[in-house]
Amino acid sequence: MARIIRVAACQMGPNPRIGSRAQTLARMIALLDKAAAQGAELAVFPELAFTTFFPRWPIADEEELLSYFEPAMPNPHVQPLFDRAKALGVGFCVGYAELDRSAFADGEVRRRGYNTAILVGKDGKILGKYRKVHLPGSEQVKPHQRYQQLEKRYFAYGDLGFPAFRAFGGIVGMLICNDRRWPEAWRCLALQGTELVLVGYNSAAYDPNGGDSESAELRTFHSMLVVQANAYMNACWAVAVAKAGVEDGAGLIGGSCIVDPNGLIVAQAKTLGDEVLVAECDLDACLQGKTKMFDFAAHRRPQHYRRIVEQVGAVPPGQEE
Amino acid sequence: MARRITVGGAQLGAIQKADSRKVAVERMLALMAEGQRRGVELIVFPELALTTFFPRHYVENLDEADHWYETAMPSNETAPLFEAARKYRMGFHLGYAELTHEADETGVERKRRFNTAILVNPDGRIVLKYRKVHLPGHAEFDPARKVQHLEKRYFEVGNLGFPVVRTPMGRREEGINLGIMICNDRRWPEAWRVLGLQSVELVTLGYNTPSINQEAKGWEAHHLRVFHSHLSVQAGCYQNACWGVAVAKAGVEDGAELFGHSIIVNPQGEIVAMADTWEDQLITADCDLDMCRLGRTTIFNFAAHRRPEHYTRITAQVGAVEPPIV
Numbered sequence: 001m002a003r004i005i006r007v008a009a010c011q012m013g014p015n016p017r018i019g020s021r022a023q024t025l026a027r028m029i030a031l032l033d034k035a036a037a038q039g040a041e042l043a044v045f046p047e048l049a050f051t052t053f054f055p056r057w058p059i060a061d062e063e064e065l066l067s068y069f070e071p072a073m074p075n076p077h078v079q080p081l082f083d084r085a086k087a088l089g090v091g092f093c094v095g096y097a098e099l100d101r102s103a104f105a106d107g108e109v110r111r112r113g114y115n116t117a118i119l120v121g122k123d124g125k126i127l128g129k130y131r132k133v134h135l136p137g138s139e140q141v142k143p144h145q146r147y148q149q150l151e152k153r154y155f156a157y158g159d160l161g162f163p164a165f166r167a168f169g170g171i172v173g174m175l176i177c178n179d180r181r182w183p184e185a186w187r188c189l190a191l192q193g194t195e196l197v198l199v200g201y202n203s204a205a206y207d208p209n210g211g212d213s214e215s216a217e218l219r220t221f222h223s224m225l226v227v228q229a230n231a232y233m234n235a236c237w238a239v240a241v242a243k244a245g246v247e248d249g250a251g252l253i254g255g256s257c258i259v260d261p262n263g264l265i266v267a268q269a270k271t272l273g274d275e276v277l278v279a280e281c282d283l284d285a286c287l288q289g290k291t292k293m294f295d296f297a298a299h300r301r302p303q304h305y306r307r308i309v310e311q312v313g314a315v316p317p318g319q320e321e
Numbered sequence: 322m323a324r325r326i327t328v329g330g331a332q333l334g335a336i337q338k339a340d341s342r343k344v345a346v347e348r349m350l351a352l353m354a355e356g357q358r359r360g361v362e363l364i365v366f367p368e369l370a371l372t373t374f375f376p377r378h379y380v381e382n383l384d385e386a387d388h389w390y391e392t393a394m395p396s397n398e399t400a401p402l403f404e405a406a407r408k409y410r411m412g413f414h415l416g417y418a419e420l421t422h423e424a425d426e427t428g429v430e431r432k433r434r435f436n437t438a439i440l441v442n443p444d445g446r447i448v449l450k451y452r453k454v455h456l457p458g459h460a461e462f463d464p465a466r467k468v469q470h471l472e473k474r475y476f477e478v479g480n481l482g483f484p485v486v487r488t489p490m491g492r493r494e495e496g497i498n499l500g501i502m503i504c505n506d507r508r509w510p511e512a513w514r515v516l517g518l519q520s521v522e523l524v525t526l527g528y529n530t531p532s533i534n535q536e537a538k539g540w541e542a543h544h545l546r547v548f549h550s551h552l553s554v555q556a557g558c559y560q561n562a563c564w565g566v567a568v569a570k571a572g573v574e575d576g577a578e579l580f581g582h583s584i585i586v587n588p589q590g591e592i593v594a595m596a597d598t599w600e601d602q603l604i605t606a607d608c609d610l611d612m613c614r615l616g617r618t619t620i621f622n623f624a625a626h627r628r629p630e631h632y633t634r635i636t637a638q639v640g641a642v643e644p645p646i647v
Contacts, residue, residue: 133628136620161631164644171643181620183510183560184632191634193643213615218589222559225590229556232549233510262545263552290641292536293457293508297640301454304482305511307518309636313624314617316498316520317487 003283005168005196008035008043009239011256013273014247017052021077024050027274028094029084034276036088041122042168043085046243047095047115047132047177047200050078053243054097055150056250058141065154069099069113073126086124091168093119095176095200098131103156109139115155117174117200119167128165131158132176133185147204147250164192170283177201180240181226183233184308190234191296195283199227199240205251220255224265232263235289237281245272261286324610326491328523328566329361332583334600335572338373342398345371348601350405355603357409362491364603367527367570368416368438368453368504371399374529374570375418376471377577379462383434386475390420390434394447403445410443412490414525414566416503418475419452426480436476438501438527442488449486451501452479455509468535468577483512485519497522497610500563504528507553507567510560511635517561518623522610526554526567532580547582551592559590562616564608571599588612 010031015024028045035043048054054068073096074082085092098116115132135157137149162185164173173189173196180186180199189197203223205216223240231238237260244254256269258279267277293299331352336345349366356364369375375389394417395403406413419437424430436453456478458470485500500521506512507526516524530550534541550567558565564587571581583596585606594604620626 133631134626136626157628158631166644166646178620178626181560182627183514183556184627184635187510188632188634191638191641193641214589222590225552225556225559229552230510232552233508233556262541263549264545288541295640299455299457299505300509300511300639301478302636302639304454304479305515305636307515308511309629309632311518312627312629313622314518314520317485 003169004280005042005170005283006040006278006280007239007258008038008040009241009256009258009267009269009277010035010043010045011241011254011269011275011277012046012049012243014245014252015052015243017054017248020052021050025078025080028081031274031276032081032084032088032090032092035278036090038276038278040090040278043090043092044198044239044241045092045094045200046241047117047202048097049094049200049243050096052247053202053252055137055154056147058148058150065110065112066099069097071099073098073118082120082124085120089122091120091122093117093174093198093200100156109153111156112154113156114158115151115176117176117198119165119172119174119198121167127167128163128172128174129160130163130174130176131160132179133158133162134178134182136178149204162188164189164194170195172196172198175199177203180223180230183230186230186234190236194234195236195286196281197231197236197238199238201240202243203253205253216251216253220253223253223255224257227257228259228263228265231259231261232289233294235261235286235294237261237283237286242269261289324493325607326493326497326523326610327360327362328585328606328608329356329359329364330566330568330583330585330594330596330604331356331364331366332568332581332596332602332604333367333370333570335574335579336373336570338378338575340373342371346398346401350401352601352603353402353405353409353411353413356411356605359603359605361411361605363412363414365414365525365527365566365568366416367568368436368529369418370416370527370570372418373574374579376458376475377468377575379469379471383475387420390418392420394439403441406441406443407445410491412440412442414438414440414501414527416527434476435479436472436503438503440486440499440501440525442490448488449484449499449501450481451484451503452481453503453506454479454483455505455512457505466535468531470535483515485516485521500524502526504530507550507557510557513557513561517563521561521563522613523564523566523608524557526565528567529570529579532578547580550580550582551584554584554586555590555592558586558588559616560621562588562613562621564588564610564613569596588616
């Protein structure tokens with residue numbers, strides 16, 4: 001009585017800043033072909049898969065900034081990916097910068113849209129959309145830093161919550177990059193019965209604060225730790241997919257992996273480049289956790305969780321109002 | 322200017338049904354003496370450290386189980402732990418079954434039972450009490466199980482929330498933010514987060530966890546049990562930028578196996594010390610509390626990055642609600 005879905009994690013190597021769109025799309029189609037050749041029904045691409053990770057720079061030129069955003073989805077730039085996926089009968093999940101004119105009016109903070117992921121069915125139809133809630137970094141450019149992390153400057157906070165979708169014979173949710181470190185995000189998906197979480201990321205391989213306190217190894221460990229732990233604690237499968245390698249001089253961690261509801265890694269990337277990992281995910285393997293240790297209805301105690309929704313920042317003891 | 326505290330995880334081997342509290346306390350005193358030799362300032366004992374894990378034994382009438390509970394803390398039997406704390410200038414965490422006569426939510430005073438843990442400071446004063454919120458298992462005898470797990474029968478859900486106290490401990494006179502968890506709580510990110518939202522720097526946690534899945538529902542490879550315990554604590558510490566000390570009662574107790582593998586975890590989620598027996602064993606680590614600051618001021622700067630407006634499901638619903646079929 002297994003409900004098996006064959007999933008491919010399509011890790012990507014770096015996308016250079018200049019003139020790469022067509023090349024990037026060709027690489028994505030090659031990854032899709034590989035995934036399909038291995039029988040995958042669903043291919044998962046990283047966050048901001050069509051472009052470089054542009055929030056690492058202060059970008060003064062409006063035309064350049066807008067060039068990283070997709071005005072519609074699909075659009076002529078990305079249509080070949082949709083066409084090939086439909087021809088192959090493979091669904092996919094992909095992250096991109098979504099242009100949204102309503103996010104423009106922000107004064108000096110230059111929000112141009114959302115950091116978005118979509119789930120596309122085997123027939124090429126968009127089944128679901130998620131806009132990143134946990135934007136890391138800063139709104140303002142930090143002086144004396146080689147690389148910035150300006151997601152809060154260029155993107156508005158996601159306004160769709162953490163939606164779960166019935167798709168591919170199960171219940172599927174999407175998270176983007178930094179979201180995976182936030183157990184609140186996973187829990188909101190699991191509280192909708194989510195069985196498969198798809199996560200694309202671009203994560204710096206260096207200490208983003210300019211120090212040397214965190215190495216690429218430690219940051220890769222953190223990435224895997226949170227995916228494994230949250231897959232376990234929410235009794236779901238997880239597919240975490242990197243854009244990896246040295247992108248325009250800035251290192252990105254790899255560590256793409258497919259994780260089962262026990263938190264075990266069942267497939268793991270070996271490179272920092274374009275690489276396809278395929279795993280058979282039995283969605284019924286979620287039942288053990290969902291009906292036992294993590295039977296939420298039997299064991300959760302929301303009356304004691306109020307701080308999670310009633311306060312934003314930490315309030316140390318003795319400093320309550 | 323590191324803010325260091327030397328912490329001990331005092332794993333206990335099995336305590337059999339026939340063992341007296343006196344025997345358990347003597348074993349704990351030996352671990353405190355060992356801790357004193359190693360400079361320990363705060364020592365952590367497991368959940369239900371004074372008795373066997375009695376929720377594996379069914380009784381029809383709960384009153385017949387009163388002898389497993391503490392009605393006073395300290396008591397004649399546990400007073401030596403408090404004396405040792407003063408003598409060694411060593412704080413301790415102790416888990417025990419608590420029997421009390423208190424008003425319940427409806428205002429009616431009655432006999433109440435909790436799975437409780439306390440933190441005692443080097444003056445022998447109780448500075449924090451926590452009553453377990455996430456009670457696993459079941460309330461009625463389950464004939465399908467080889468071993469019962471009747472925590473939902475023997476205990477009420479804790480009514481103290483997840484408190485954090487700032488208090489001097491060991492040589493840290495300026496105070497440390499300390500929080501407590503018990504056993505199954507460690508698998509619930511909500512519990513970690515409520516502590517994290519109070520700037521907890523060190524979480525002390527005791528457990529009694531069977532090394533095999535005793536529920537006759539589904540199958541779970543035995544080796545995953547320890548992995549899950551470690552994974553939950555490592556992620557809880559990392560995601561809340563705090564230290565964690567997770568301490569087992571281990572070994573074969575009344576014929577049922579409990580795993581050991583007690584650990585001390587840093588705010589990066591790394592295991593810095595681990596027990597390698599199923600017996601009484603002290604593990605220690607020098608915990609630099611300032612290590613919490615990196616996470617807290619960057620990736621896990623809650624004030625800058627949390628979005629509670631999107632977390633409403635966490636308190637608005639208990640169980641999972643699947644999306645409608647369209």
